[in-house]
Amino acid sequence: MSSSAREAILAAAKRTAQARGYGGLNFRDLADDVGIKAASIYHHFPSKAELGTAVARRYWEDTAAQLDAMLAETADPVRCLRRYPEMFRKALESNNRMCLCSFMSAEVDDLPDAVKKEVQTFADVNVAWLSKLLVAAGLANSKKSQQRARAIFAAVAGAQLIARSRSDISLYDTTIDSYRAAGLLPK
Amino acid sequence: MSSSAREAILAAAKRTAQARGYGGLNFRDLADDVGIKAASIYHHFPSKAELGTAVARRYWEDTAAQLDAMLAETADPVRCLRRYPEMFRKALESNNRMCLCSFMSAEVDDLPDAVKKEVQTFADVNVAWLSKLLVAAGLANSKKSQQRARAIFAAVAGAQLIARSRSDISLYDTTIDSYRAAGLLPK
DNA sequence: CGTTATCTACCAAGTGTTAGGTAGGGCTTG
């Protein structure tokens, strides 16, 4: 398939960026991962900035699709909201990785503008999805739902970061439990 | 004073690491900041790893002192807990910087072990302080207080990260408000 | 043949780090 190299590069870059960030991405290691030479990557992406942009865009697209799939699977909005933290848990399960966009949020000062834009879109996608479900669940009126959604998003991202720093996924689980106990997430 | 260069290096390195992380720290730019040459830094710190360790250690020591000062100033535990988010707000106020240890938590995979240890101590310091106040405020029994404290710490760090990604401090404030509304932080 | 995908080989810039030197202040000792 002609685009399989491109896809392999995107997948490998995503994996690396989830562990080492945008700054930790480099063409030699990436090429080794994929099984080609560094210069060959330029046949698929004209620069690191454009590769990063493509990776971040693909990341929120995939996330949006997974969220939609979750909603299709668990129609009840309260139960679906309860499942939201599963998303961020998966990254930790995958070798203690974290959300690519959380990492890149830390790196904003060194990010090309196009990459930054995609990172922000990731947040928008999550907040919009959470907001929609909060309204559907009757847990927030449409005025406050966005703010409340952002709080959930931020809190879950924070829990992931803290758990990652100790490579301890149980820290993530207990923190999410505390969010539920406090009423930030539905019980 | 003989140690003023050392202090100047530590202060400049802290500022940079709060904006670009450990990976974004480099001896040339750091030396320029301080007004000396890169090689001169080695007179005060034997390696980047040891500089990073000293910076991170100083960071949690300063934070611990600030938290103690806050407690001395605001003896009432509930009111003191309410003020906790001020700590993380200050970093955002300082040119959209973030908590050095949140940034380094993302970078764990590329951190020397000694640096990682100091980063974890920063979390311990915050959780211990919050835990103590939660107990004093009667908001958690001593069994659950640590877990609850970690949830607050993680949520506040997450709020800071999200606000930073958009360089919008009002996003931080509204997210903290939502934490209070939800009952994660006292009202 | 021409397009697509990959290669080898290279470059300039930037990285942490080392070697070796210099200016000056304070110490000891004749």
Place this chain on the structure above:
DNA sequence: CAAGCCCTACCTAACACTTGGTAGATAACG
């Protein structure tokens, strides 16, 4: 007190290596 000495704090210059990126040749293949 002066001479010698060492230590602190800084310097210039270079090292080995990594980085993103480019030029041009070479396959593979319809």
